[in-house]
Amino acid sequence: MPKEKKEKKEISHRLRIARELRHQFIVTLSTLLTSAFGLVAALAWNELVKELINQYIAPGQTLVSKLIYAIAVTFLAVFASLQLGKLAAIDEIEKETKEEKEQK
Structure with missing residues (x-):
């Protein structure tokens, strides 16, 4: 019995680690994608503001x-x-x- 309990604990521990890694992957990917879209939006606004200024100066x-x-x-x-x-x-x-x- 003690060996089975130890194996179950080990499996449970590995599952927790796998879940945490999956969570960290999703958080990191989400941050990267949000940053990428933020950069694209910033570049779009950059072009708009430049055009507006160039039009009136x-x-x-x-x-x-x-x-x-x-x-x-x-x-x-x-x-x-x-x-x-x-x-x-x-x-x-x-x-x-x-x-x-x-x-x-």
């Missing part, structure tokens, strides 16, 4: 257009980061509130 003013582009992209990045930060904070507050209610 006279040709030959490359320094001015690059400055405007840098400011616009920085503004958009800060705005998006702040909005995502607010969402994360709201989510965290809701999670803490739920946990407090469950403890009572």
Whole structure:
């Protein structure tokens, strides 16, 4: 009997490891794909912003257009980061509130 228990424990341990590896693979693949699509989206927005700036600034003013582009992209990045930060904070507050209610 002890040998059978040991074998069952070993099999159970190996199954847990296999499940964890599968989980890590899925998480890593998900992160990579999300990053790839994020890069594609960023490149698409990059082209759009460049076109908009080039359309409204006279040709030959490359320094001015690059400055405007840098400011616009920085503004958009800060705005998006702040909005995502607010969402994360709201989510965290809701999670803490739920946990407090469950403890009572």
